[in-house]
Amino acid sequence: MLECPRDDLHRYAVQAGLTWIDDPSNAETRHARNFLRHAVLPLLRERWPQLDTAIGHSARWLGATAEFLDQEARRALAMIQGLDPATLQWQAWIGLPDALRGPVLREWLRGLALAPPEHFHIDQLHRQLTCSQETKLLQVSWHGAEVRRYRTLLYAMAPTPAPPPDWQFSWHGHPLELPPGSGTLALRDAKDGSVTLQEPLTVRLRNGGETIKPAGDRHTRELRDLWQGAGVPPWQRGRMPLVYRGNTLAAVGDLWQTDSFRDWLDAQGARLVWTLPPSHGDTFSIDRHLGLR
Secondary structure, eight states, X not given: OTTXXXXXXXXXXXXXXXXXXXXXXXXXXXXXXXXXXXXXXXXXXXXXXXXXXXXXXXXXXXXXXXXXXHHHHHHHHHHHBOSXXXXXXXXXXXXXXXXXXXXXXHXXXXXXXXXXXXXXXXXXXXXXXXXXXXXXXXXXXXXXXEEEEETTEEEXXXXXXXXXXXXXXXXXXXOEEOSTTSOEEEEEOTTSOBOOOSSOEEEEOOOSOOEEOOTTOSSOEEHHHHHHHHTOOHHHHTTSOEEXXXXXXXXXXXXXXXHHHXXXXXXXXXXXXXXXXXXXXXXXXXXXXXXXX
């Protein structure tokens, strides 16, 4: 009904004996839409009597254009989204036409239930990606969301405070809520039931310099090297639970375990399960994403 003048609608309602409700707020010119309606549009109509019809035509054309852009954005997003829904191929994104970059980014974040960016956030992200070195980490944040780059991918996530550096927990295998952004850790049996240990383990977060000899590996590795080799983004490394048996690092999340710890778990009839929270719009399993299991 955008192309139907208000006077025509009013005349029809009177002739047809219709009743309607007037919203008093529609008369308050402190609202931008009412200021345009009561102060600006009457002046424009004096100069262009067919203004309402022209605006209606323009609204219809803009609506069709917006619908087309939305369709193209969904099509483009499907082509450049990573295996994990919370990732995007950044080089493909900056290669999109100017008119598509914003809609694709908003469509991506909308699917992750994250807050949409303003125009200047999109410009800032595009500028940083095109001007900075490809190996440099970058981050663009706004209220309710942030986008980071690591290697070939953009990562979208909700802002999460850094975990306390001295956090640790004496753990008997029950489902353990880790610090915010780190998910949960649990021991499960063959039927996916909970396992309780008589001998507690210690769960900590990264302090730096930790090493482990992964099962099947002939050498002891620094966690830094394992994470880099597996492509684990730097901001996720400090949230990964480290499981100690005594004073020995026995497992890094459920990604790497020592031979002796794996044998010990088998004897308990247990397996280690680490689950990240759905903070990226979808539960992100690092081990699935990296093909580590």
